[in-house]
Amino acid sequence: xxxxxxxxxxxxxxxxxxxxxxxxxxxxxxxxxxxxxxxxxxxxxxxxxxxxxxxxxxxxxxxxxxxxxxxxxxxxxxxxxxxxxxxxxxxxxxxxxxxxxxxxxxxxxxxxxxxxxxxxxxxxxxxxxxxxxxxxxxxxxxxxxxxxxxxxxxxxxxxxxxxxxxxxxxxxxxxxxxxxxxxxxxxxxxxxxxxxxxxxxxxxxxxxxxxxxxxxxxxxxxxxxxxxxxxxxxxxxxxxxxxxxxxxxxxxx
Amino acid sequence: xxxxxxxxxxxxxxxxxxxxxxxxxxxxxxxxxxxxxxxxxxxxxxxxxxxxxxxxxxxxxxxxxxxxxxxxxxxxxxxxxxxxxxxxxxxxxxxxxxxxxxxxxxxxxxxxxxxxxxxxxxxxxxxxxxxxxxxxxxxxxxxxxxxxxxxxxxxxxxxxxxxxxxxxxxxxxxxxxxxxxxxxxxxxxxxxxxxxxxxxxxxxxxxxxxxxxxxxxxxxxxxxxxxxxxxxxxxxxxxxxxxxxxxxxxxxx
DNA sequence: GAGTGGTCTAGACCACTGC
DNA sequence: CAGTGGTCTAGACCACTCG
Numbered sequence: 001x002x003x004x005x006x007x008x009x010x011x012x013x014x015x016x017x018x019x020x021x022x023x024x025x026x027x028x029x030x031x032x033x034x035x036x037x038x039x040x041x042x043x044x045x046x047x048x049x050x051x052x053x054x055x056x057x058x059x060x061x062x063x064x065x066x067x068x069x070x071x072x073x074x075x076x077x078x079x080x081x082x083x084x085x086x087x088x089x090x091x092x093x094x095x096x097x098x099x100x101x102x103x104x105x106x107x108x109x110x111x112x113x114x115x116x117x118x119x120x121x122x123x124x125x126x127x128x129x130x131x132x133x134x135x136x137x138x139x140x141x142x143x144x145x146x147x148x149x150x151x152x153x154x155x156x157x158x159x160x161x162x163x164x165x166x167x168x169x170x171x172x173x174x175x176x177x178x179x180x181x182x183x184x185x186x187x188x189x190x191x192x193x194x195x196x197x198x199x200x201x202x203x204x205x206x207x208x209x210x211x212x213x214x215x216x217x218x219x220x221x222x223x224x225x226x227x228x229x230x231x232x233x234x235x236x237x238x239x240x241x242x243x244x245x246x247x248x249x250x251x252x253x
Numbered sequence: 254x255x256x257x258x259x260x261x262x263x264x265x266x267x268x269x270x271x272x273x274x275x276x277x278x279x280x281x282x283x284x285x286x287x288x289x290x291x292x293x294x295x296x297x298x299x300x301x302x303x304x305x306x307x308x309x310x311x312x313x314x315x316x317x318x319x320x321x322x323x324x325x326x327x328x329x330x331x332x333x334x335x336x337x338x339x340x341x342x343x344x345x346x347x348x349x350x351x352x353x354x355x356x357x358x359x360x361x362x363x364x365x366x367x368x369x370x371x372x373x374x375x376x377x378x379x380x381x382x383x384x385x386x387x388x389x390x391x392x393x394x395x396x397x398x399x400x401x402x403x404x405x406x407x408x409x410x411x412x413x414x415x416x417x418x419x420x421x422x423x424x425x426x427x428x429x430x431x432x433x434x435x436x437x438x439x440x441x442x443x444x445x446x447x448x449x450x451x452x453x454x455x456x457x458x459x460x461x462x463x464x465x466x467x468x469x470x471x472x473x474x475x476x477x478x479x480x481x482x483x484x485x486x487x488x489x490x491x492x493x494x495x496x497x498x499x500x501x502x503x504x505x506x
Numbered sequence: 507g508a509g510t511g512g513t514c515t516a517g518a519c520c521a522c523t524g525c
Numbered sequence: 526c527a528g529t530g531g532t533c534t535a536g537a538c539c540a541c542t543c544g
């Protein structure tokens with residue numbers, strides 16, 4: 001930018017420490033371009049030198065901004081090729097949110113089977129979590145996940161009806177890719193991060209049947225809230241995991 | 254270093270891509286100094302300029318090495334003060350490994366009560382996990398964790414007897430700090446990272462009594478393997494979490 | 507070979523801490 | 526005030542990809 005000081009110097013009395021370095025401001029501008037869909041997921045963004053010219057800063061400053069965004073899985077750097085908008089269509093992103101692994105043995109063929117998809121109105125809990133008004137339209141999807149043909153997870157996914165209005169059971173069944181790929185490609189919604197809350201619960205009758213376990217047997221309940229750009233919640237999901245042959249793996253850094 | 258090329262250029266035929274940048278080599282040297290206990294946990298390491306002189310590189314290269322180690326929670330930077338060896342005595346590290354949060358309400362007073370501590374010989378599973386030989390001495394600790402006086406977690410912790418030979422129930426009871434602080438201070442073992450495997454199980458009789466839940470009710474089983482420098486496993490732990498009023502919170506980046 | 511990201515350096519200056 | 530980490534710049538060169 002033209003004047004470093006003018007962007008960083010603060011009124012000395014009111015705000016004691018609101019200092020924001022230049023590279024973070026650049027990061028904000030890139031983020032904004034990303035949110036505005038200026039570059040499509042999976043596509044390349046301009047080179048560091050181009051961006052440096054566009055923002056009137058040095059390449060090093062752009063680099064630091066991109067570094068942070070790459071660390072947050074918003075961008076992907078590929079040496080010699082360029083920097084790309086992260087996408088759930090990228091095979092490397094497929095398992096970013098699914099922490100389930102077999103207790104013994106290696107990789108298993110996973111399959112997701114959509115069971116139901118229906119419209120409803122947001123109740124108090126869904127409205128709170130998804131930041132909607134009470135009674136606003138939502139869409140609910142019910143799925144069964146299998147590994148090696150064995151049922152392991154039953155899912156219910158709550159989505160804001162406004163954003164995902166065209167979603168149907170057929171479109172889910174036709175989709176060959178992951179559900180987040182579908183959301184990204186068909187609805188322009190990219191999940192950035194999520195929080196999961198885990199508890200142990202007893203299997204209800206319907207879930208027990210689907211998962212082929214005894215009613216009342218312990219299941220892992222996983223509630224997930226997913227966020228898109230700007231920390232907007234756009235998905236609320238509850239899964240019941242049968243942990244007889246699988247477990248939820250978490251790395252603590 | 255004196256010659257960049259000499260450290261990075263590889264034999265052109267045998268190893269096609271074993272390129273290691275200078276800052277990573279510096280990182281290795283700093284890591285080695287850490288492992289050797291050259292600087293004590295919580296203490297300051299030399300300034301960037303000093304390290305740059307010591308390793309004959311520019312400050313920027315040292316900075317990049319430290320940046321990575323700070324991102325891995327090995328070092329902590331404090332502007333104006335210096336860079337410090339991360340320590341479990343630091344209050345900010347207390348909740349780094351415990352992901353349990355109350356479902357409703359805010360912070361609660363946590364308390365850890367050691368119940369038992371005894372010696373044993375490593376069985377096949379403990380030996381495998383802790384990388385010991387069969388029959389080598391191990392120490393087992395049993396604890397009860399309470400929040401607001403309510404029991405929430407029962408723990409069993411398996412430790413290599415060699416390393417933790419002086420550990421006793423009394424020393425655990427006397428310790429006012431977290432157990433990882435104790436390990437670090439009394440035994441010189443710093444936990445760097447851990448992996449946890451979660452499953453849902455039915456409460457056995459003993460655990461049910463301690464947690465004051467019905468026998469057979471669902472509990473969250475959390476198995477943790479903790480690693481110290483060099484990815485050496487030094488702790489194996491199994492906890493049973495009562496998730497009636499608490500849940501395991503996980504952020505998916 | 508041209509273009510991209512990746513590394514390394516040197517130097518200037520800013521923000522924060524503590525004496 | 527001196528010393529620390531934090532930011533920004535400019536320039537050189539390396540590693541990788543692709544046409």
